[in-house]
Amino acid sequence: MPLFDHIGVSVKDVPRAVVQFDPILTALGLQRSDGGNGASWWAEGETEFIVLPTREAGEHRHGRAGWQHLAFAVDSRDEVDRLHRIAVDAGWTVVREPKLYPRFSDRYYASFVEDDNGIRLEFMHNPS
Numbered sequence: 727m728p729l730f731d732h733i734g735v736s737v738k739d740v741p742r743a744v745v746q747f748d749p750i751l752t753a754l755g756l757q758r759s760d761g762g763n764g765a766s767w768w769a770e771g772e773t774e775f776i777v778l779p780t781r782e783a784g785e786h787r788h789g790r791a792g793w794q795h796l797a798f799a800v801d802s803r804d805e806v807d808r809l810h811r812i813a814v815d816a817g818w819t820v821v822r823e824p825k826l827y828p829r830f831s832d833r834y835y836a837s838f839v840e841d842d843n844g845i846r847l848e849f850m851h852n853p854s
Contacts, residue, residue: 795846
């Protein structure tokens with residue numbers, strides 16, 4: 727059983743969020759389903775990621791109460807670099823280019839990107 731069943735994220739513009747999230751989540755092996763007023767990405771028997779429209783106007787700001795970031799652990803530095811390029815090509819803003827983060831460990835390699843809603847993702851590789 728997965729640790730999380732699903733995670734839902736509120737976005738200002740669902741079609742734009744699909745344009746930004748779809749290349750990343752499908753590159754991670756998830757399938758997309760569109761329905762109702764949102765979209766979701768899933769893998770059989772695994773966690774589902776859902777985008778839904780906001781109910782109220784307003785902006786999410788990194789560092790305020792709420793979403794901080796979601797980190798995707800991947801198998802290699804090359805995969806971090808690949809996902810970073812996919813995100814940038816899909817319109818994500820670079821927060822931090824791929825690099826080593828020795829403050830976490832001498833092997834921790836990651837990048838950070840942010841979408842139009844201020845939602846931040848991390849792609850990281852930290853081999854044991």
